[in-house]
Amino acid sequence: MGYKPMSLDHVNIFVRNAERSLAWYTDILGLHTQDISRHADGRMRGAFLACDPGHAHDIALFEVGEEAGGPEKNQVGLNHVAWRMASLDDLADIYRRLQERGVELRVADHTVSIGVYFSDPDGNGLEVYYELPRSEWKQDRPFTGGGAKGRFPGPWDAALRQTTVANG
Secondary structure, three states: OOOOOOOOOOEEEEEOOHHHHHHHHHHHHOOEEEEEEEOOOOOEEEEEEEOOOOOOOOEEEEEOOOOOOOOOOOOOOOOOEEEEOOOHHHHHHHHHHHHHOOOOEEEEEOOOEEEEEEEOOOOOEEEEEEEOOHHHOOOOOOOOOOOOOOOOOOOOHHHHHHHHHHHO
16 A cells, blocks of 8 residues: 555745744753754755754744744634654653743643643644553543543643533
């Protein structure tokens, strides 16, 4: 079955200012800069970033100019880009970093995973999350199987309680 993709590999998004976005993504997510694309006059056109320096890129950021409109709610298009964290402790670390930097966020317990949702400076949706190993799901389907929430204690406990009250 050679026509089946091996995996989802990278995403390419438009940003208003490539230099500003490069600084933000490397500071907030700690991504490694693999390459920079430049216009003939030397201005940055785009940046290629990776979680693992051994991989060409996970995300590319291409500049479209300061006057560009941002993503709008309830329009067709990309909802968010997600990065899976290696451990719940790693997710807690990045959650604290986001809070320290004043990034607005929300948290969702998906029973088999917990996600922290936020946006980059241009309004592009992002998520960092931790997912239980498949053997620990305790349900056949990851999202429609019901499942027990509250399996992910961490610095987000108060935020999750507020979400439960608001949705309850």
